[in-house]
Amino acid sequence: MRVLVTGGASGLGAALVARYADRGDQVLSADLETQRVVEPVESRRLDVTSEDDWEAARAWVAAEWGGLDLLVNNAGVAGGGRIDRCSLEDWQWIIDVNLLGVVRGTRAFVPMMKAQGSGRIVNTASLAGLVHPPGMGSYNAVKAAVVAFSETASHELAPYGVGCTAVCPSYFRTNLMSSMRGGDKGLAQIVTQLVERSPISADDIAAAVVAGVDEGLDLVVPDEPARSAYALKSSDPAAYTAQMRHMADGLKEQP
Numbered sequence: 001m002r003v004l005v006t007g008g009a010s011g012l013g014a015a016l017v018a019r020y021a022d023r024g025d026q027v028l029s030a031d032l033e034t035q036r037v038v039e040p041v042e043s044r045r046l047d048v049t050s051e052d053d054w055e056a057a058r059a060w061v062a063a064e065w066g067g068l069d070l071l072v073n074n075a076g077v078a079g080g081g082r083i084d085r086c087s088l089e090d091w092q093w094i095i096d097v098n099l100l101g102v103v104r105g106t107r108a109f110v111p112m113m114k115a116q117g118s119g120r121i122v123n124t125a126s127l128a129g130l131v132h133p134p135g136m137g138s139y140n141a142v143k144a145a146v147v148a149f150s151e152t153a154s155h156e157l158a159p160y161g162v163g164c165t166a167v168c169p170s171y172f173r174t175n176l177m178s179s180m181r182g183g184d185k186g187l188a189q190i191v192t193q194l195v196e197r198s199p200i201s202a203d204d205i206a207a208a209v210v211a212g213v214d215e216g217l218d219l220v221v222p223d224e225p226a227r228s229a230y231a232l233k234s235s236d237p238a239a240y241t242a243q244m245r246h247m248a249d250g251l252k253e254q255p
Contacts, residue, residue, distance in 0.1 A: 001025040002065045004057065006048055006105060007075030009033055011174040012124065015206035016072055017041060026065065030057055031075070048075045048101030054108040061109075067116045070213070071109045073102040074124040080136040081187055082251065091138050098142040099149075106153060106164075113162045120163040122213055123150045127170040127226040131233050131240070134248040135187040143168075147219075154218045166219050167209050170226035172200035187254065200225070 003020045007013035008029030017029045021041045030046035044060065046053045061068050079094040080086065102123050113119030128136055129143035150166035157164060174195065200223050208222030221227050233240040 001069040002028075002061070002067060003070040003072065004028045004030060004061065004068060004109075005072040005074055006030045006046060006101070007124075008043075012169075012172075012202045012205055012209075013072075013074045015202040016074065016209065019203075019206050019210050020070075028057075028061065046075075048073075048104060049096050051104060054104050058108045058112065062112065068109055068112055068119060070120050070122065071105060071113075072122045072124070073105045074122075075101055076124060078139070078191070080139040080191065082135050083137055085187075086138050094138050094142055098139075099145050102146055102149065106149075110153075110157065110162070113157070114160045117161040119161075120165060120213060120216075121150075121153060121157075122165045122167060122209070125150070125166045125168050127168050127221070127229060129166070130168050130221070130226075130230050133244060135251050136191075151218065163216060163218070165213055165217055167205075167212075168219065168221050168226060168230075169205045169223055170200070170229065171195050171198045172202060172205050172223065174202050185255065187251065189254075 001020070003025050005013050005017050005020070005027065008017045008027075009031035013029070013031070017027050021027045025040065027041045029041055029043045031043075032045065032047055034043045034045050042064075044057065046057050048054075076098045077094060079090055079098075081090070106121055106123075109119070109121070113121075123146050125146040126139070126143040128140045129145075129147040132140040132144070147166045147168065150164050154164040171191075172195070205222050209220055212220035212222065221230055232243070
């Protein structure tokens with residue numbers, strides 16, 4: 001299988017690159033920083049906010065592989081903050097990377113996949129795309145948009161033999177918080193602790209993602225905390241709301 005993973009130099013992206021390479025797939029790891037790799041992994045620089053970079057990646061895939069079986073739109077950044085502390089500049093930044101990066105990648109490779117009559121697009125969203133805790137308005141909004149865009153794509157592309165999967169993990173250990181920006185230091189401290197204390201690794205999530213993609217799922221909720229939170233919202237809205245309001249009360253104590 002021919003696989004392109006964005007954000008492939010670290011975190012979940014690197015874990016996915018390793019998983020696919022270990023089973024013998026051809027893999028292109030695309031990231032802002034190129035990295036040393038070994039066969040069957042290729043590496044190239046790709047800024048997901050650059051249409052020129054996406055076109056260059058598409059041209060490379062066409063020339064070297066003649067097609068693509070799996071596009072993993074995984075690159076992303078951390079953001080958020082309480083409504084009155086998250087600037088419009090930070091909103092625009094996270095939309096450009098986390099949402100429009102996915103849109104650009106999908107648009108770059110959909111014509112190729114339609115023409116070959118096969119392929120799958122995997123978009124890394126988040127549990128934040130399904131449940132929406134306080135203090136995370138911008139991150140929740142873009143990840144919910146990625147989920148909605150992925151569902152739309154799964155319906156629209158199905159007649160062409162092309163699938164689309166949204167991936168929605170909860171907190172897991174990764175270097176994502178190194179990209180965090182914004183003026184809400186209290187919220188950033190809380191989220192950083194949740195990431196650092198999580199018992200779930202990037203490889204745990206990658207294993208579940210690969211299995212779900214192989215199964216052809218349109219939505220992968222890869223870990224038990226994420227599945228429990230999503231189930232609570234669906235099955236007991238009152239309890240879910242109470243939990244979110246309790247979290248909001250806790251934010252009042254943060255500077």
